[in-house]
Amino acid sequence: MTDPEFELIDRIIAGNQTVYAELVDRHKSYAFTIAYKVLENRSDAEEAAQDAFVKAYHHLKSFKRDAKFSTWLYRIVFNTAVSYKRKQKVKFQDIETTVVEYGQEAEGILERSDKKKYIQQAMNKLNEVDKLVISLFYLEEFSLEEIAEITGMLVNTVKVRVHRARLRLADELTILLKKEALTL
């Protein structure tokens, strides 16, 4: 497996820590998107993504290079976000976070088109893994094989999940639109 980023990794392992900033810059948006899809909260997602980058840096030597660096990194991001999510479930939401989220949500609703809003509502009915899997699928940056590596699932499981999630979204959208039509 050859990846143009392996050269950068070699330089980082050789002790050139500043080169890592280049890798962070390249992958931060996808890493943040993955964490955000799992955690649904910007500040938590940012923290989880940062934590994942730090973990990846300290384990660079154990990266086996049989996959792309990005796939390995996004798997760390995904696992970190899932562990944050578990912690999130057991702690109480503080008032500050709730206010910020409400503000973002309110602003978002005003900006979104109706269709987007309904699809977002439908997305909220999916579990976090399905939500992430279908988001990565539609980002078109990732193959089903890469999504499987990131999430630690079998390719066939990913296929089935994407398939079901698409149908479920379409279903939810139909139901939401019907409800909306009834209220008009």
Next chain:
Amino acid sequence: MKNISKQQEDNLIAYLDDALSPSEKEHFEQELSASPVLQQQLAALQNVTRVLKNTPLEHPSKNFTQRVMNGLNQYPVRSGLPLKNGILLLIGVMIAVGIASFLLAAGVFDASGSIDLNNMVLQNKYIPESLPSIPVNTKLIINIIIMLNIALAFLVLDRAVLKPWFERRTRMNL
């Protein structure tokens, strides 16, 4: 999708992904034109695809990279035994338990002995009276040692093997 069959669901997705053969596509399009339910579901799926394909990437804050770089040297150092040493320690304890159990089963410790205090140098030198001999149940002592070693093995398994292993999995999960 409650009103359509599993086959129709699969065909809908395949149709959207352009994965049907020309004859399958033609057949499905005929089916589609005759079924308002299928048309409705296809429209919903198309909407989902259109919106999700156009969903932009999320971006973190501007100082994200700087914060990562600042955090690189603050990574917590793991305490305790490394996993490899923990496994070696566990193997050592288990071997000790195994040897002791084998010797016990072989009857090496069956003969009960006693410690005769009169044979000790102290007795002649400092104590003129005759001292009693103390019976020693070697088998019982070895059994207690084995039990303590088994307890130690569980402790080592928990603290030096499983805990570091799960910690490592949580950190990386690779």
